[in-house]
Amino acid sequence: MQALLNEILDTVRPLIGQGKVANYIPALGSVPADQLGIAVYGNDGELYCAGDAHTPFSVQSISKVFSLVQAIEHSGEAIWERLGHEPSGQPFNSLVQLEFERGRPRNPFINAGALVICDINQSRFAAPALSMRDFVRRLSGNPQVMVDSKVAESEYQHRARNAAMAYLMQSFGNFHNDVEAVLRSYFSHCALRMSCVDLARAFCFLANDGFCKHSGEQILTARQTQQVNSIMATSGLYDEAGNFAYRVGLPGKSGVGGGIVAVVPGRFTVCVWSPELNPAGNSLAGMAALELLSQRIGWSVF
Numbered sequence: 001m002q003a004l005l006n007e008i009l010d011t012v013r014p015l016i017g018q019g020k021v022a023n024y025i026p027a028l029g030s031v032p033a034d035q036l037g038i039a040v041y042g043n044d045g046e047l048y049c050a051g052d053a054h055t056p057f058s059v060q061s062i063s064k065v066f067s068l069v070q071a072i073e074h075s076g077e078a079i080w081e082r083l084g085h086e087p088s089g090q091p092f093n094s095l096v097q098l099e100f101e102r103g104r105p106r107n108p109f110i111n112a113g114a115l116v117i118c119d120i121n122q123s124r125f126a127a128p129a130l131s132m133r134d135f136v137r138r139l140s141g142n143p144q145v146m147v148d149s150k151v152a153e154s155e156y157q158h159r160a161r162n163a164a165m166a167y168l169m170q171s172f173g174n175f176h177n178d179v180e181a182v183l184r185s186y187f188s189h190c191a192l193r194m195s196c197v198d199l200a201r202a203f204c205f206l207a208n209d210g211f212c213k214h215s216g217e218q219i220l221t222a223r224q225t226q227q228v229n230s231i232m233a234t235s236g237l238y239d240e241a242g243n244f245a246y247r248v249g250l251p252g253k254s255g256v257g258g259g260i261v262a263v264v265p266g267r268f269t270v271c272v273w274s275p276e277l278n279p280a281g282n283s284l285a286g287m288a289a290l291e292l293l294s295q296r297i298g299w300s301v302f
């Protein structure tokens, strides 16, 4: 496995230069583009890494999985009264569908859906940003996981689109808390800094019927775990979920920080990171690395 990871990084490294680091959040635009890392974490606790696997980066939309899991933990099936679990076929920050569908987001992994999930969590937690930080510290087994306040503030200053979505949902009665407060929570989740190793460990319960071995917690039931994985498989990469299923064939979740996490149910979690994105907002070299890995090991669930 170790040799394979090194070989895969060498193969995809020439792709660096073909994508674009996200700069619509100014604080993200300054991240050096030539970084590349991968970590594979097995259900037995074995860890393989290569490249910049220990360097923390901005998790961005990968945090949408953690918020969803928190919401399922305390509210269960009731959350689906507020949003769906259908793929959107639209970019992650699209507004058009949201108006057509009367303020009910298609799924929890596009921004509108994640904002509704954050609104649900806001009603439940006294300090949602801290609850989230502590949750991911437990899941990753890393007490040093921090929120990058510069990134969170930069996102808040450039919140127009996300704010538009939230206020539109409020106008349809699908938003219950103060919009600005929920936006603050959402941006603080997105601005969590974690490495490939942290994320591979934090997602391992999704490969293990909902049980996180290193924290000793049953995070979700086996059935709920399958359901979260199914939403990742159909919506985790926005309007590129089909391409990801075709090329990689695993439940996955990406973020504009350049990270992608994939789950091999019953066996492994993988996280790759390369900051340059393709036009859909997914890591360009990261997709290629996961495709090679899945192909070489025969990991597709399909």
Ligand SMILES: NC(=O)CC[C@H](N)C(=O)O
Pocket: 059, 060, 061, 062, 092, 093, 111, 155, 162, 187, 190, 254, 255, 256, 257, 281
């Ligand atoms: N796709 C992403 O990673 C987007 C997250 C980003 N914080 C946003 O709200 O636009």
